[in-house]
Amino acid sequence: MTDILNLPASNVTGKRVLITGGASGIGAASALLLASRGAKVVIGDMNEELGASIARQGVDAGNSITFKKVDVTNGDEVRALFHFAMKELGGLDVVINNAGIDHNPKPMHELSDDDFDRSIAVNLKGVWHCMRAAVACMAGSGGGHVINVASIAGLRSAPLLSAYSASKHGVMGLTKSAAHEYARVNIRFNAVCPSFIDTPMVQNTMAKMDERAQKATINASPLRRLGKVEEVSSAIAWLASDESSFMNGHAFTLDGGMLA
Numbered sequence: 001m002t003d004i005l006n007l008p009a010s011n012v013t014g015k016r017v018l019i020t021g022g023a024s025g026i027g028a029a030s031a032l033l034l035a036s037r038g039a040k041v042v043i044g045d046m047n048e049e050l051g052a053s054i055a056r057q058g059v060d061a062g063n064s065i066t067f068k069k070v071d072v073t074n075g076d077e078v079r080a081l082f083h084f085a086m087k088e089l090g091g092l093d094v095v096i097n098n099a100g101i102d103h104n105p106k107p108m109h110e111l112s113d114d115d116f117d118r119s120i121a122v123n124l125k126g127v128w129h130c131m132r133a134a135v136a137c138m139a140g141s142g143g144g145h146v147i148n149v150a151s152i153a154g155l156r157s158a159p160l161l162s163a164y165s166a167s168k169h170g171v172m173g174l175t176k177s178a179a180h181e182y183a184r185v186n187i188r189f190n191a192v193c194p195s196f197i198d199t200p201m202v203q204n205t206m207a208k209m210d211e212r213a214q215k216a217t218i219n220a221s222p223l224r225r226l227g228k229v230e231e232v233s234s235a236i237a238w239l240a241s242d243e244s245s246f247m248n249g250h251a252f253t254l255d256g257g258m259l260a
């Protein structure tokens with residue numbers, strides 16, 4: 001048996017990490033936390049102002065974070081982002097596909113083509129663009145770990161958010177299939193599935209709800225509160241460490257017990 005008492009503590013020091021959607025919410029918290037623990041981080045996001053500001057916050061704290069603008073719906077821009085990260089970091093150990101959008105809550109038959117197409121383009125095709133680029137970077141260099149930020153809406157129904165839910169179920173399909181396909185080249189794929197987390201995305205959705213719906217959203221978890229970004233980013237930081245090394249193809253739920 002391995003000498004269990006001498007295993008190194010979970011850490012991400014020196015890990016080379018690319019995170020999309022790192023300008024806000026879960027992505028920003030994860031980028032800052034990973035960098036504060038010694039990872040070298042590149043943020044890709046379409047919001048230039050916020051992305052540059054998060055990178056500056058990390059650098060001011062003495063950590064390594066760089067920002068590059070990307071729209072994950074554009075395959076060429078995603079390739080350019082990965083090229084940039086490979087040059088900047090000298091390789092990639094962990095890729096966190098977190099960029100995503102929600103849509104205005106409405107019954108499925110009232111969704112416009114644009115609502116549906118946009119959810120799929122950002123949340124599903126955007127993730128696939130990044131998974132494809134990650135494999136190209138990692139396959140020839142010993143492997144790595146791809147962490148997709150899906151949602152509990154990728155595991156169960158999400159009434160009034162059907163296009164969002166469909167996109168996140170798609171991310172689960174990509175994650176599980178890729179976990180089988182690329183294990184032979186030592187690339188692992190896992191998904192993080194949060195419930196409602198207090199971020200600008202959820203605040204924006206809740207602002208469109210009446211008081212009853214807002215309360216129902218908060219009380220959907222047995223813990224009767226929204227999750228905090230730091231509760232998701234700490235889980236992502238553990239996943240990014242070598243302690244998660246036997247986890248592959250898994251949906252890691254962070255939902256205060258909602259699915260229990």
Ligand SMILES: NC(=O)c1ccc[n+]([C@@H]2O[C@H](COP(=O)([O-])OP(=O)(O)OC[C@H]3O[C@@H](n4cnc5c(N)ncnc54)[C@H](O)[C@@H]3O)[C@@H](O)[C@H]2O)c1
Nearest residue numbers: 021023024025026046071072098099100151196197199201
């Ligand atoms: N907040 C929640 O309750 C919750 C729950 C489950 C899953 N998620 C998922 O977590 C991820 C992060 O969500 P958040 O709540 O932190 O949202 P957020 O709105 O705070 O952050 C999302 C980030 O993604 C970026 N982004 C959006 N479209 C992009 C594109 N086309 N290209 C590049 N960047 C783009 C935005 O600019 C923003 O910085 C999303 O994938 C979301 O679906 C969130």
